[in-house]
Amino acid sequence: MDVTSSPLGARCTDDRRWLKRKTRPRYADGQTESLRVVDLFAGCGGMTLGMAQAAHEVGLGIDVRLAVDFERDAAEVFEANFPHARVECGRVEEFFSGGLGTALSAAERETRRRAGRVDALIGGPPCQGNSDLNNHTRRGDPRNQLYLRMARAAQVLRPNVVIIENVPAVVHDRGRVVELAMERIEELDYCVAQGTVDLSNLGVPQRRRRHFLIATRHAGLATSILSGARSGRLMRRTRHPRTVAWAIEDLLGRSDPPGTGFDSPGRASTANQRRIDWLFERDVHVLDDSERPPCHRDKPHSYRSVYGRMRWDKPAQTITTGFGSMGQGCFVHPRERRTITPHEAARLQTFPDFFSFASESRRTAWARLVGNAVPPFATLSIARAWLRGACGEIDD
Template sequence: MSASRPQWSGRRGDVRIADLFCGCGGISLGLMETCRALGKRPDYVFACEMMPDYLDVYSRNFDPDYSISEPIEKIFNRDVGARASDKEKEWGKKIGNLTIAVGGPPCQGHSDLNNYTRRSDPRNSLYMKMARFAEIVEPEHVIIENVLGVRHDKNGVFDTTVEALLKLGYSVDTPLVKGEMIGVPQRRHRAFIVASKTKPLHQGYFDSALKAQYVRERSVRWACEDLLDLEQHSPMDVESKLSGVSKERVDWMFENGAYDLPDRFRPSCHRDKDHTYKSVYGRLYWDKPAWTITTGFLVMGQGRFLHPLRRRVITPHEAARLQFFPDFFDFGVQKRGGYAKMIGNAVPAKMAYAVALELLR
């Protein structure tokens, strides 16, 4: 992937962007590439992210006019349909005309990996803040991304947000995007809400646009082959140290050509009860896409993160490649856990690109 930042002529006009819940910037990166493909110039107007480290990385890569490290509900602090507060009016004027608002509200409450608060997490209500932002600022387009489980949220936030956007005069489609179908070297599936005031969207609108971008599946090899034995000059390329018992598990898998660890070698919390976590302690396949990269990719016991050819888990650099981050993206200097959280929580840029390309053309 490219090590140099691309340049844009911007001759076809600016695309003014606001990114709520921006994280380190996966969706905004996708919009950057969309603008480059369409000959437009991205103009990052507003970014909001509670985690200062994430916002710092976002700012160094996109340099937004306004970057706010506080909860979005304290800025857009009333519900959809309510009279605008003074603070909402203030920020509406600051942001001004906007082409597109994007965001991926915190998804842990929706994830099927979360057994405790699945689909009933109070953070799920943040979904409606995207609609409130649209009501106050009136962007031309809105893109909201999340895990598939959001569609079955206990409180119906997905459908409620769609209904709110429709009442605000947007047309809406809710495409399912499968990363491996559009060139992401990872089996990552996400639910999108896409709304527009200028495109006549409807359910199924994006089906043909996404099919037009289908490519042959890209593998871990495609993404990471040149990183196999890279010298560890950057903290992004430093290997995690395996414990003694983890090393024994890794050695057994390589010596037996295995990609899944038998239950008899697992800790008792998995071994002594029924479980469906076959991929935990798993090894990636060299010539297939990776499974979903999560924030636990530095730990063998948190997913299928063992390297296909080397007796170690993948590095942050390799995880970033699998998440479709180009090498020019600047993550700064972080603790290893910081890299894992930023990269694992991000949206692969190609997924945002696949949707935005049709929306902004």
């Protein structure tokens, strides 16, 4: 695809309508010119979905040349939502096996041959080792080296744009993975920018800070997109920040009995249900220290948002894999005496209703897939800016 020839108009879908949409747009119908994408550490496909929608808005299809994840359930959900994609359940290192800067391995030549020309390389390498929530192993975790597989993939595939998502603490990695990746990608003649973005600036109804590395072929474009993302400029034509109500208000009164399905909350323990009642009876959002388990009581503590109740008129706190339990974050529904359902968590992560998690029925898997996903709107906003910029329409 020549991105400079795409029929760009001012057509930006009404994001909220898209979020509630039950039928899937015709993304990968194979009949239109398509954006060719490779998604590594693809999970259930949050990043690809953002790319697909950005492409759709400018009249392009999406052609997923390769999506790789080693979790079978993630690959299955991806495949169910992108039936034309080449989805591989395996290790990214099998497809990109060579050392940075070295000649391509046989496996890499084959990966390149099968992928063909690639417009966008996207990926969210595993981040547990860097996560601030993980104090034991962070920063020296060998999994952080997987970040560099993205740089290697850029060398192998030479896409027009590279987007890598991670947790903010990735910049403190002992192996300097971000610096190394930047150096390597710059050597390939890309303009590279990196920094942390509050995703509420990208249309996500959450205070979720994430690190992005963006590399483009157009000089200055990556820097311009990243600064637009950080300042909120990419969203200036919309009401922002978006709130919890914006994402889930229409689902009020819809929840099923606890523990049953995608529209049901987790089962609260007796102690936690009492805490939820305590919050509602006082109409407050933060639990008193006296109501917390003893290990959370010492002051000052960093657990303020844990056991919290969401605010209807504010973005949610970061949605994690623990959204089904009030002891793992601020996950109590703002209006109903329960935690949020997988469906509400998916909405707050900006997965539209047409995106199906139905190939999976285990609540633990939904929690992992939804909580680990890169919110589609994050990639959508960045990809919109990239497509606009590649057409010479980026504004400062």
